[in-house]
Amino acid sequence: MGGAVVRKKYLELLSLSAARKRFLEACADLGVLPGREEEVDVREALGRVASREVRARVPSPPVPCAAMDGFAVRSADTFEAKPSAPALLGMGKFLPVDTGNPIPSPFDAVVPVEETGEAPGGIEVRRAVAPGHHVRATGEDFPEGATVVPVGAIFGPEAVAACLATGNPRVWVKRKPVILFVPTGSELVPPDTSLQEGKVYETNSIIFRAYVERWGGKVEVHTIVPDGPGLLERALRDALEADHDLICICAGSSKGRGDHTPELVSRMGKLLFHGVAMAPGKPTLFGIVGKKPVLGLPGYPVALWVVLMQLLRPLFEEYYGMSLERGERTVGTLTRRVHSTLGTREFVRVRLEGRDGDLAVIPFPGGSSRLSTLLFADGILEVPEEVEFIPKGQRIEVERIPRLW
Amino acid sequence: MGGAVVRKKYLELLSLSAARKRFLEACADLGVLPGREEEVDVREALGRVASREVRARVPSPPVPCAAMDGFAVRSADTFEAKPSAPALLGMGKFLPVDTGNPIPSPFDAVVPVEETGEAPGGIEVRRAVAPGHHVRATGEDFPEGATVVPVGAIFGPEAVAACLATGNPRVWVKRKPVILFVPTGSELVPPDTSLQEGKVYETNSIIFRAYVERWGGKVEVHTIVPDGPGLLERALRDALEADHDLICICAGSSKGRGDHTPELVSRMGKLLFHGVAMAPGKPTLFGIVGKKPVLGLPGYPVALWVVLMQLLRPLFEEYYGMSLERGERTVGTLTRRVHSTLGTREFVRVRLEGRDGDLAVIPFPGGSSRLSTLLFADGILEVPEEVEFIPKGQRIEVERIPRLW
Numbered sequence: 001m002g003g004a005v006v007r008k009k010y011l012e013l014l015s016l017s018a019a020r021k022r023f024l025e026a027c028a029d030l031g032v033l034p035g036r037e038e039e040v041d042v043r044e045a046l047g048r049v050a051s052r053e054v055r056a057r058v059p060s061p062p063v064p065c066a067a068m069d070g071f072a073v074r075s076a077d078t079f080e081a082k083p084s085a086p087a088l089l090g091m092g093k094f095l096p097v098d099t100g101n102p103i104p105s106p107f108d109a110v111v112p113v114e115e116t117g118e119a120p121g122g123i124e125v126r127r128a129v130a131p132g133h134h135v136r137a138t139g140e141d142f143p144e145g146a147t148v149v150p151v152g153a154i155f156g157p158e159a160v161a162a163c164l165a166t167g168n169p170r171v172w173v174k175r176k177p178v179i180l181f182v183p184t185g186s187e188l189v190p191p192d193t194s195l196q197e198g199k200v201y202e203t204n205s206i207i208f209r210a211y212v213e214r215w216g217g218k219v220e221v222h223t224i225v226p227d228g229p230g231l232l233e234r235a236l237r238d239a240l241e242a243d244h245d246l247i248c249i250c251a252g253s254s255k256g257r258g259d260h261t262p263e264l265v266s267r268m269g270k271l272l273f274h275g276v277a278m279a280p281g282k283p284t285l286f287g288i289v290g291k292k293p294v295l296g297l298p299g300y301p302v303a304l305w306v307v308l309m310q311l312l313r314p315l316f317e318e319y320y321g322m323s324l325e326r327g328e329r330t331v332g333t334l335t336r337r338v339h340s341t342l343g344t345r346e347f348v349r350v351r352l353e354g355r356d357g358d359l360a361v362i363p364f365p366g367g368s369s370r371l372s373t374l375l376f377a378d379g380i381l382e383v384p385e386e387v388e389f390i391p392k393g394q395r396i397e398v399e400r401i402p403r404l405w
Numbered sequence: 406m407g408g409a410v411v412r413k414k415y416l417e418l419l420s421l422s423a424a425r426k427r428f429l430e431a432c433a434d435l436g437v438l439p440g441r442e443e444e445v446d447v448r449e450a451l452g453r454v455a456s457r458e459v460r461a462r463v464p465s466p467p468v469p470c471a472a473m474d475g476f477a478v479r480s481a482d483t484f485e486a487k488p489s490a491p492a493l494l495g496m497g498k499f500l501p502v503d504t505g506n507p508i509p510s511p512f513d514a515v516v517p518v519e520e521t522g523e524a525p526g527g528i529e530v531r532r533a534v535a536p537g538h539h540v541r542a543t544g545e546d547f548p549e550g551a552t553v554v555p556v557g558a559i560f561g562p563e564a565v566a567a568c569l570a571t572g573n574p575r576v577w578v579k580r581k582p583v584i585l586f587v588p589t590g591s592e593l594v595p596p597d598t599s600l601q602e603g604k605v606y607e608t609n610s611i612i613f614r615a616y617v618e619r620w621g622g623k624v625e626v627h628t629i630v631p632d633g634p635g636l637l638e639r640a641l642r643d644a645l646e647a648d649h650d651l652i653c654i655c656a657g658s659s660k661g662r663g664d665h666t667p668e669l670v671s672r673m674g675k676l677l678f679h680g681v682a683m684a685p686g687k688p689t690l691f692g693i694v695g696k697k698p699v700l701g702l703p704g705y706p707v708a709l710w711v712v713l714m715q716l717l718r719p720l721f722e723e724y725y726g727m728s729l730e731r732g733e734r735t736v737g738t739l740t741r742r743v744h745s746t747l748g749t750r751e752f753v754r755v756r757l758e759g760r761d762g763d764l765a766v767i768p769f770p771g772g773s774s775r776l777s778t779l780l781f782a783d784g785i786l787e788v789p790e791e792v793e794f795i796p797k798g799q800r801i802e803v804e805r806i807p808r809l810w
Contacts, residue, residue, distance in 0.1 A: 043596060043611065046615055046810060047810040060776075061605075062600075063602070063603070067772070067774055099704070099705075099774075100590070100592060100605070100704065101592070102602075102603045136774055140771070140774075140775065141774070141775045141776055141777050142776075142777055148780075154808070154810050155810065156615070156780075156808075156809070156810045157611050157612040157614075157615035157616065157810075158612060158706070158710075158776060158779050158780040159780055160608070160611050160615075161608035161609075161611055161612055161706060161776060162776050162777065162780050164596050164606045164608050164611075165605070165606060165608065165776065169596065169597075185505070187505060187506070191448065191569050191574065192574075197468070197507075198468070198507045200466075200505070200570070201569045201570060203565070203566035203569050203570065204566075206448065206562050206565050206566055206569075207562040207563060207565075207566055209562075210451055210561070210562035210565075211562065299504070299505065300504075301563070301566060305563075366545070367472070369472055369504075369541055369545075369546070370545065370546045371465075371546055371547075371563060371566060371567050371570065372546050372547055372567065374563050375553075375561075375563040375564055375567050403559065403561075404561070405451060405452040405559050405560065405561045405562075
């Protein structure tokens with residue numbers, strides 16, 4: 001039983017801020033940041049980030065067109081027209097137009113129908129109009145060469161429509177980083193199989209994929225890698241052949257017998273950290289294998305979520321050069337004393353409840369193994385490393401968990 | 406030319422609030438609201454709204470399991486153990502376990518590896534443990550029968566994972582309302598064709614689809630219906646055969662020669678309103694044809710956007726029973742006088758710019774034909790019906806345009 005007794009240890013516990021820095025710097029060194037670009041059909045660009053400025057190749061509108069329903073006329077033909085002395089326009093001197101219709105030369109103005117009347121052989125115009133009256137000039141919306149979408153902007157549907165109107169059917173966007181998620185553990189089975197005694201559904205990939213996709217990434221989920229000699233190594237070697245920006249191995253970074261990841265990363269590459277001074281989320285590791293960043297994620301869903309928020313979200317913020325959605329910060333009164341390990345940054349899930357005009361901050365009992373504490377939480381109370389406890393009744397700031405779906 | 410001269414008129418201009426009320430009431434009368442439900446694979450439920458409560462069919466965890474890496478033991482075997490007098494456990498009296506492993510009977514506690522040592526033929530335990538120590542009890546996360554997702558909640562990834570862990574592979578969600586979008590106009594061509602002189606790309610469907618999908622709807626886009634006798638009628642008759650919750654006909658609700666929609670809706674069903682006292686967005690109509698609600702949308706993209714925000718968004722809010730994302734309200738100083746038509750609710754696109762510690766509210770010149778005024782706007786200044794102008798320098802509240810992508 002000796003093998004069971006000799007347990008592995010964390011290399012060291014790195015502070016969260018140092019771990020984040022090391023992770024992001026390595027991603028920059030390895031070329032994951034600042035990321036690549038790709039050209040796509042603009043209709044596929046909704047929600048993507050422009051990597052190059054889009055300028056109007058053609059003006060919009062491309063030709064003068066009617067801004068109202070009425071009659072296209074030559075403004076000169078309406079010279080000095082007034083209700084008491086309307087201008088009479090015979091056939092060929094006017095053209096009925098609806099909003100959006102091109103105004104062909106020599107017409108240069110539109111008279112609204114209200115300012116006209118029927119006349120023998122044509123129409124009468126009761127008001128003189130200036131050139132360009134009720135006409136949308138060429139390029140009025142977007143002149144040729146004008147910036148339609150600046151670098152770094154997200155394509156909304158209005159931008160997609162504007163690109164099409166200005167001769168930009170294809171645009172350059174930041175490529176979505178591709179992250180491989182490798183679930184490990186002999187106890188795991190895919191959700192579409194029946195559940196045998198002692199097995200659990202692999203659902204971390206669902207949580208991981210949902211957040212990463214929401215932040216603009218692409219996730220490939222590996223088949224479940226059972227515990228067993230050489231199995232994770234083979235999966236990792238195969239993964240290194242493919243074109244992923246980041247490889248995430250879920251669970252196996254703790255100190256248990258099945259936890260081969262630290263040893264594997266050390267042997268195949270370089271382990272940069274193993275163990276982060278945060279809770280939940282301590283069993284997080286990071287290393288470089290074959291010039292690929294490899295992140296070892298904790299298996300408890302709440303711990304996985306903390307790593308998503310604390311390491312993956314900043315990666316996407318760096319990648320796209322923008323802040324991602326965070327929850328509103330709010331202040332309330334703590335309903336019970338909260339203890340925290342000195343030197344550890346703790347993320348306490350709390351419920352928020354309006355009580356007598358104040359906001360009660362109610363910490364969830366129970367650890368990171370409880371998905372329910374995350375599912376039913378309204379906010380997160382972050383306890384800094386130097387704080388050992390927060391007394392009951394303390395006024396504290398919490399961050400609401402943003403609704404991303 | 407008589408036909409060109411006799412122009413159609415709006416039935417009446419209805420106030421926006423009255424139009425919205427009439428629209429929503431008709432949708433309720435016709436059974437579009439409160440909407441139907443459907444059963445889906447829970448992995449497809451991300452972002453959907455629960456129409457029935459989800460309860461734990463099986464507890465989670467389903468059996469007791471290790472909450473730490475260590476040794477499963479019978480707590481009774483550690484009775485009075487202490488560092489100076491450890492309990493010695495021989496083979497069969499302990500089981501190495503990793504976090505998450507089931508704890509088989511008769512074991513009832515887990516001793517962390519740090520509190521154990523090697524001993525001849527087994528291990529020594531240096532501390533007495535109580536029953537349940539470091540064991541996740543059956544149902545600790547979700548007891549059998551507990552509410553996992555309440556009615557009306559949105560499924561986030563944590564909820565999806567929780568449903569799978571509690572024996573709920575399929576769940577009931579609100580069905581997405583299906584909206585048919587019918588683009589009309591001989592000047593329109595699909596974006597994937599080449600653009601001839603006098604033609605424009607049909608892009609309103611892109612804007613319409615993006616917002617409606619974001620709010621939880623499903624959009625089917627009809628082929629473009631050119632102007633011409635009977636063409637729109639045929640399209641509408643075909644559409645009535647299908648199972649849409651709402652039919653939207655884009656453009657053709659104005660007063661131009663090609664604008665057949667009001668007459669068509671009156672003839673085939675009942676026109677409930679034609680013309681709303683708002684700008685942009687006046688040429689909006691609504692009626693009932695063959696027990697289906699039919700909405701006539703303006704063709705200018707900014708006007709279309711206003712109708713999306715003022716009529717479609719409230720429909721989805723009613724449908725799902727929740728508020729949809731709105732922009733933050735903020736206060737700034739108007740940089741130039743804004744005029745508005747008395748009796749009309751006006752939606753002025755504004756840019757917001759920090760200036761000397763204040764927020765400048767800069768109205769865009771130019772009308773609703775300019776997509777750029779929407780694309781580059783930061784916020785909307787809503788001018789109520791009874792206001793004819795707002796003076797330069799006035800402190801005013803504006804609503805930021807929320808970033809949905």
